[in-house]
Structure formats: structure tokens, C-alpha cells
Amino acid sequence: MTTVAAYAAPAAKAPLERTTIERRAVGEFDVLIDIKFAGICHSDIHQARDGWRPGTFPMVPGHEIAGVVSEVGPGVTRFAVGDRVGVGCMVDSCRECDNCRAGLQQYCAKGPTWTYNDFGKDGEPTYGGYAQKIVVDENYVVRIPAGLSLDEAAPLLCAGITTYSPLRHWNAGPGKKVAVVGLGGLGHMGVKIAHALGAEVTVLSQSLRKKDDGLKLGADHYYATGDPQTFEDLKGTFDLILNTVSAPLDFAAFLSLLRTDGTMVNVGLPEEPVQLVLQSLFGNRRSMSSSGIGGIAETQEMLDFCAEHGLGAEIELISASEINDAYERVLASDVRYRFVIDAATI
Numbered sequence: 001m002t003t004v005a006a007y008a009a010p011a012a013k014a015p016l017e018r019t020t021i022e023r024r025a026v027g028e029f030d031v032l033i034d035i036k037f038a039g040i041c042h043s044d045i046h047q048a049r050d051g052w053r054p055g056t057f058p059m060v061p062g063h064e065i066a067g068v069v070s071e072v073g074p075g076v077t078r079f080a081v082g083d084r085v086g087v088g089c090m091v092d093s094c095r096e097c098d099n100c101r102a103g104l105q106q107y108c109a110k111g112p113t114w115t116y117n118d119f120g121k122d123g124e125p126t127y128g129g130y131a132q133k134i135v136v137d138e139n140y141v142v143r144i145p146a147g148l149s150l151d152e153a154a155p156l157l158c159a160g161i162t163t164y165s166p167l168r169h170w171n172a173g174p175g176k177k178v179a180v181v182g183l184g185g186l187g188h189m190g191v192k193i194a195h196a197l198g199a200e201v202t203v204l205s206q207s208l209r210k211k212d213d214g215l216k217l218g219a220d221h222y223y224a225t226g227d228p229q230t231f232e233d234l235k236g237t238f239d240l241i242l243n244t245v246s247a248p249l250d251f252a253a254f255l256s257l258l259r260t261d262g263t264m265v266n267v268g269l270p271e272e273p274v275q276l277v278l279q280s281l282f283g284n285r286r287s288m289s290s291s292g293i294g295g296i297a298e299t300q301e302m303l304d305f306c307a308e309h310g311l312g313a314e315i316e317l318i319s320a321s322e323i324n325d326a327y328e329r330v331l332a333s334d335v336r337y338r339f340v341i342d343a344a345t346i
Contacts (some may be wrong), residue, residue, distance in 0.1 A: 006131035039064030049069035062129025145307035152312025186244035
């Protein structure tokens with residue numbers, strides 16, 4: 001066991017504070033990672049504040065982890081000391097079900113082991129990336145290519161893969177019209193990736209406040225959903241709508257923007273139930289779907305793709321003492337576009 005400094009929420013809705021946690025000893029197939037940077041995801045706030053379900057406390061959030069390997073177990077073959085690596089939203093799965101065998105560990109039939117706010121197979125709670133070090137099985141660690149800086153790579157471990165996976169699955173590319181709803185931590189990566197894949201990209205945001213940013217990130221068009229005319233002008237336009245916001249929407253209005261056989265994919269997860277009028281799916285054979293993160297192989301594919309195309313996250317680097325302020329700024333949409341914690345300050 002190794003004692004390391006971390007920032008944890010001692011109870012639901014309580015401010016995060018500096019503390020210490022125990023990391024397990026490095027096992028045969030484990031790697032010990034010196035964490036260099038950890039992104040702040042909106043889901044960290046949802047979980048630290050019991051927004052989705054009752055959490056396990058104290059809770060150390062963080063599933064956008066970038067660092068350097070400092071020790072490997074005797075059975076490790078994929079990594080060596082000094083390698084630049086990342087850890088995303090999960091650190092284990094059953095490895096035996098159809099989904100795991102297909103490389104879809106995020107949809108493990110028994111449920112993956114989440115990087116934090118969960119329990120490992122040893123029955124011990126999992127603690128995330130707001131810490132100095134983490135121990136992870138090598139099979140759930142990915143390599144960060146040389147073309148990506150660690151600080152800009154950290155958010156790719158959630159925001160990057162959460163948008164890349166559905167864009168790939170629903171074949172975003174040349175000849176396809178893709179709309180990204182919301183230009184935040186997820187949305188800005190959705191725009192970058194969809195553009196790099198060759199799709200025609202439209203941002204649908206509440207206002208035009210971030211229009212210049214959206215166009216610089218790769219959007220071809222930018223519309224305000226606060227203007228009712230937007231839904232008239234864009235009716236029947238899109239092959240794919242990627243909804244990245246974590247708030248209820250007028251889904252009927254957004255579904256009306258789909259072409260025949262178009263799909264609206266939701267990657268944001270509101271805390272409250274949402275309503276869907278089934279009639280809004282009729283007519284153009286529209287689909288409503290959702291997507292989780294991605295499997296380990298797809299996450300590596302995403303990192304390689306981002307390195308090839310020079311796609312790091314747009315970040316604001318902060319010290320650990322600023323985490324609580326950063327949470328409030330995320331809720332106020334006052335970040336462009338991802339806070340990243342410098343783990344040297346923990």
C-alpha cells in the first residue's frame with residue numbers, strides 16, 4: 001500500500017478538501033502512474049453532489065488522467081517505466097462477457113469498475129485522478145502519443161472518447177451533416193473530431209455568444225437554439241445530432257431537425273427524468289439513442305487519431321486549491337473549455 005495526497009469530497013455536496021488515500025500495492029499486471037494532470041468533467045460534479053445516485057464517500061473524483069509510469073508489475077508487457085499514459089472512466093470489467101470480449105468493456109454485462117465512486121473486485125472503494133498517483137491494471141491503461149501534450153490530452157480520456165465513439169459508430173464523415181448541441185467540455189471536442197472526420201459540422205447552442213470559438217474549432221455553421229426560427233430553418237437537415245448537454249431539452253424540436261433515418265445521440269446525462277413524445281420519431285424514421293464512453297482499444301484509436309490531427313482539448317490549467325471554484329464555474333458555463341488540475345499542486 002502507498003499513501004498519497006488527494007482531493008476528496010468528504011460527503012455529498014461538501015467542498016473538496018486535501019486528504020490522503022491508500023493505493024494498493026503494485027500487483028503482477030499493474031502499473032503505478034505518477035499523475036501529472038487530471039481533467040474536471042461535469043460528471044465529477046454530478047457524482048460529488050449525489051446528482052445521479054447516492055455516492056460513496058469520501059469520494060476522490062477524476063477520470064481524465066494523464067501521467068507517467070513509475071513502476072510496473074512483473075507480468076506487465078504493454079508498458080515500461082517512463083511511458084506517457086492515460087486512464088479514463090473505467091479501471092476493470094468482467095473480461096468474460098460478450099461485450100468485454102468484443103472490446104466494448106464500457107458495456108460490460110456485469111458492469112465495468114468505474115475509476116471512482118465504485119468498488120473494485122477486491123471490495124475496496126475506487127479513487128480517481130484528483131491525486132498524486134494511481135495503480136491500474138495494464139489492460140485498462142492507454143498510451144498517450146508523443147504528438148499530444150499531457151495537459152491537453154487528459155480531457156480526451158472522457159470528453160474525447162465520449163464524442164469520438166458515437167461519431168465513429170454513426171459514421172460521421174464526408175457527405176454527412178452533423179450537429180453538435182452545446183459547446184462545452186464535451187461539445188468542443190465533438191466539433192473538433194467531427195470536423196477532422198470530414199463531416200459538415202453545425203453547432204446548436206442557446207445563444208451566439210461562443211460563435212467565433214465554434215467556427216475556429218471547426219464548425220461550418222452556428223445557430224442559436226434560443227431563436228425559434230432556427231428550428232424552422234434547419235428542419236430535416238441533419239444525419240446525426242450529438243447532444244452533449246446535461247439538461248432536459250425539447251426533444252421533439254431537436255428531432256425535427258433530422259433527415260430520414262437520422263439519429264439523435266445523447267451523451268449528456270441530466271439528473272432529472274426527461275420526456276419524449278413518441279410521435280416525434282415518426283415520419284422520417286428518426287432514431288433516438290445514447291452512447292457511453294468507448295472500449296480500451298477504441299480509446300487508444302481516439303488518442304492516435306487526435307495526435308494525428310493535432311486535436312488536444314482547449315484547457316484552463318488550475319491548481320488543486322482552485323477545484324471548488326472550478327466546480328462553480330463549470331456550473332455557470334464559465335470555462336473554455338475544460339479545467340485541468342496540475343497534479344503537482346495536490
